Amino acid sequence: MAAAALISCPLPAGAAGVVSLNLCTDQLLVLLAPERVQALEFLARDPTLSFVAAQARHLPWVRADAEAVLQLRPDLVLAGHYGAQTTVALLRARGVRVVQIDEPQDFAGIEAQVMQVSRLLGVEARGQALVDRMQATLRALPRRRRGRAVFWEAGGWTAGPGSLADAALRAAGWTDAGTGSRIGVEALLRDKPDLMVTETAPAFPSMATDLAWHPALRGLPRKTVAPALLTCGGPYSVQVAEMLAQ
């Protein structure tokens, strides 16, 4: 529904086609300028990974493959700093404008990136609106100290200092007891955090996500987060802090 409303927005002057080769740039592009999308990476359609999966399903997609992208003759290609690097090099060699963006690991970084990409696409007002809404959500979080929490991601990896999950925990008043290293069920039980945050069980079977449902963990207080909110930092990531503060 939101996608239809956004797509019917008047096109900004000088509209040009944009191809995105990375799940994170896909989401920024769809949120900021869906009418500019020439193609997204196919993971953008996966609801377990992508916040904009519903909109992305109505938009074209392309494999991160130089030949396929060149055929689309995009005016701009958005990519990340990891993955598809050989494709990026080939596209640049053929004179295509490629902009690579970072993966922000805190809310200030996300805000700066939203503004950077919105300027690039000529939709600064939309970017500012997204940033304003983020800041309002963060300001509204209750200021109080909570206990120690461990963000326990798929495969038993804890989110540690410097990660987006750590930023969300701290914004919600929790002390992040994770270190960024991998721990097993027994080590987690030894740590006895006041809260364990895991990803919501996905639709597909995986040992990495089954781990979070080990029967020995039944007694630990738990909150679950949709992985799409944290896979790529975006304006929607503040929802995690909001949920952790409840």
Place this chain on the structure above:
Amino acid sequence: MNRASVVLLVVLCGLLGVSLLVGAAGLGVPDWLILWQIRLPRTLLAALVGAGLGLSGAVLQGALRNPLADPGLLGIGGCAALGAVIAFYWGVAAAFAGALPGAAMLGAALGCGMLMAFSGRALSGPSLILAGVALSAMASAFIALALSLAPNPFALAEITFWLMGGLEDRTLAHLALAGPPILLGCALLLRLGRRLDALSLGEATAATLGLPVGRTLMLASVGVTLAVGAGAAVAGGIGFVGLVVPHLLRPVAGQRPGALLAPSMAGGATLLLLADLLARLAPLVLPLGSEPRLGVLTALLGAPFLVRIARQVAP
């Protein structure tokens, strides 16, 4: 029951006790939850999976009269892991209890069948080992293919589990799934002692003694399928236990294949439990981020062994 078995059983019982005292929460008696839900299933699974692998190795070496026969080297373990991978990542395992070990056992059975078909009549010669190498390579390739096609962003990272094995964070549910078929398979294999002794005289001689050779090989295949298949379903592909254990025990238990079965079962359980204890101890004493893979440890132990045995059998 011979002396080697008794000594091994005593050592095994001691290790089972020690194993309950070692884990990420530290050395010593843990609280009840960790003991019952984490260390107990892990300890018992290490012993059971190891017992199945050790006994299967001894039976295969006797039945095929080939000192290099091992469920891992022959690709039976790989085919079992492939069956488990397909069942797990394509949603069959979640559909009904028992589907995971069932699919692994189906994989192991198909592996046994293909092995017989590939190597033809020359079951005891080097062609058997070559067929096993081919089967192993094929199983690994299909495991990687099935995982990369699975609708799951973590599947690629989980290839290491299925190829190298592991017992981290296994649950009582895994024990309930794998325990009964492993025990059933072992019970079947343990009864083959006298037939294997007769087979050691050669298939033709054994047949003149009235031994149903084909039926014996079939029973051995079924037992190996149950023990190795169910083990691979919960522990992934663990190699070399079945190769190393019978070789280590021959000097004490004797050359007769039948006399090697019970000690190999106890020895396999002891070896895998010891390897798993090492895996758990390593991060406590070394600056390691996580445990080394169980299959990595058994391969580090087994590969030099394989070289030694291969040199002995080389013409």
